[in-house]
Amino acid sequence: MMLELLKTQIGRFRIIAFTEGVSFLLILFVTMPLKYVWDMPEPNKIIGMAHGLLFILYVMSVFQLKVNYIWQKRKMMLALLGSIIPFGTFYVTAKLLPEEELANQNYQ
16 A cells, blocks of 8 residues: 555655654654653654654645646645644645545546
């Protein structure tokens, strides 16, 4: 299944969106409490660095999808907004991507 996702731009975006969303939730619900409640900043630094890189990949991928699938500005903005709202990337992959996947299936 994972190898199938890597073959398409939408599939790669799904992987990036999922890992970015998980890293964001880890920061909010695990590493931030560790940092501010138990005075343990190290996990926040590590997960924060990974999340930062994943965030950049996510944003770049959204712009690629906008160009390649001729997304309207509203759809692109919703996808970008999903990256700063908890659970937002999961919503984006569930609600905004299915029509592109159908177009890909019909094209192949």
